[in-house]
Amino acid sequence: MLKWLFGQKTDGASGGNGGGGNGATPKKPAPVVLNLTPETVVDAVLEQMSTTPDPRMRQIQESAVRHLHAFAREVNLTPGEWLQGIEFMTKVGKICTPERQEFILLSDTVGLSALVNLMHDKTALEIATDTSLLGPFFRENPPRYPPGGQICKDISKGELAIYGRVMDAKGNPLAGAEVGIWQTASDGLYDIQSMPNGEMDARGVFTTDAGGNYLLRTVMPLDYSIPMDGPVGAMVRMQKRHGMRPAHLHFLISAPGQRELVTALYMSDSNYLATDTVFGSSSVDLVADPITNDPNCPLKGIPAVRYDFKLSRMSEADMKGGRVGSDPGAILKN
Numbered sequence: 227m228l229k230w231l232f233g234q235k236t237d238g239a240s241g242g243n244g245g246g247g248n249g250a251t252p253k254k255p256a257p258v259v260l261n262l263t264p265e266t267v268v269d270a271v272l273e274q275m276s277t278t279p280d281p282r283m284r285q286i287q288e289s290a291v292r293h294l295h296a297f298a299r300e301v302n303l304t305p306g307e308w309l310q311g312i313e314f315m316t317k318v319g320k321i322c323t324p325e326r327q328e329f330i331l332l333s334d335t336v337g338l339s340a341l342v343n344l345m346h347d348k349t350a351l352e353i354a355t356d357t358s359l360l361g362p363f364f365r366e367n368p369p370r371y372p373p374g375g376q377i378c379k380d381i382s383k384g385e386l387a388i389y390g391r392v393m394d395a396k397g398n399p400l401a402g403a404e405v406g407i408w409q410t411a412s413d414g415l416y417d418i419q420s421m422p423n424g425e426m427d428a429r430g431v432f433t434t435d436a437g438g439n440y441l442l443r444t445v446m447p448l449d450y451s452i453p454m455d456g457p458v459g460a461m462v463r464m465q466k467r468h469g470m471r472p473a474h475l476h477f478l479i480s481a482p483g484q485r486e487l488v489t490a491l492y493m494s495d496s497n498y499l500a501t502d503t504v505f506g507s508s509s510v511d512l513v514a515d516p517i518t519n520d521p522n523c524p525l526k527g528i529p530a531v532r533y534d535f536k537l538s539r540m541s542e543a544d545m546k547g548g549r550v551g552s553d554p555g556a557i558l559k560n
């Protein structure tokens with residue numbers, strides 16, 4: 227029997243519902259109610275949720291409720307504060323569109339995305355290139371380019387070459403690997419922010435050659451602010467944080483039989499490497515230093531970054547674990 231379920235006392239001396247104690251009127255059974263305290267309400271909830279058929283879903287939901295209750299008890303959450311939280315989450319939901327995913331941004335700014343990513347890294351079968359956040363600006367089906375193609379429409383402020391190899395964990399070249407890249411354009415914005423008609427810019431996919439080589443042209447990425455015009459931006463301002471991200475290039479690299487690599491290269495001269503608002507710049511191995519007149523770069527006359535990516539073999543868990551972050555449009559279609 228559950229400890230929080232019990233009836234009221236039924237003896238006459240207790241003043242219970244039966245009335246009188248002289249036996250003249252039959253006693254009415256006392257109602258069984260949830261008798262809750264701040265400490266026991268969580269058990270009552272978990273008991274009701276215990277019928278969830280899927281064991282993994284049950285585990286996740288139970289843990290979430292347990293921690294949510296512990297949080298509320300720890301801070302002694304008031305009704306007004308609880309409502310303020312509901313209002314905040316409502317605003318986060320309302321501002322989401324196929325192009326804007328405020329919940330991913332919220333997850334990023336409280337470090338949840340980085341945590342999930344780092345835990346996911348530890349499950350790789352082999353040591354591969356460190357990962358970084360997919361972020362809220364990823365889009366499916368970017369344009370494909372031939373080797374050396376320029377992904378940006380505006381190159382008036384100069385170009386940047388990126389080249390290198392995609393390899394498996396043992397260093398064998400991966401031919402036919404897909405190298406997806408997306409970044410801020412020369413105005414410091416992602417196309418999602420600056421092109422409301424759905425046009426794509428500063429993103430593309432390249433395919434490695436027989437030697438696993440890739441080569442592309444882009445522009446120098448810029449430090450940028452996360453979107454500050456929504457509820458997450460208001461939260462960041464309220465916390466007196468700068469809201470900035472260090473300049474970076476996003477990559478999504480895939481090859482048959484290999485774990486998909488979601489990563490980013492961060493520019494070494496950024497002032498925000500150590501204080502990234504979304505905690506993406508978590509590895510010194512992902513810091514890139516563009517070189518002028520790189521003699522090894524196939525593209526001459528522009529700064530270049532050489533970076534070799536290593537992929538781990540794909541595990542069975544990888545097939546169902548999903549990737550950190552997602553295309554906002556894909557979320558809203560479901």
Ligand SMILES: [Fe+2]
Pocket residue numbers: 361363409474476
């Ligand atoms: Fe980004």
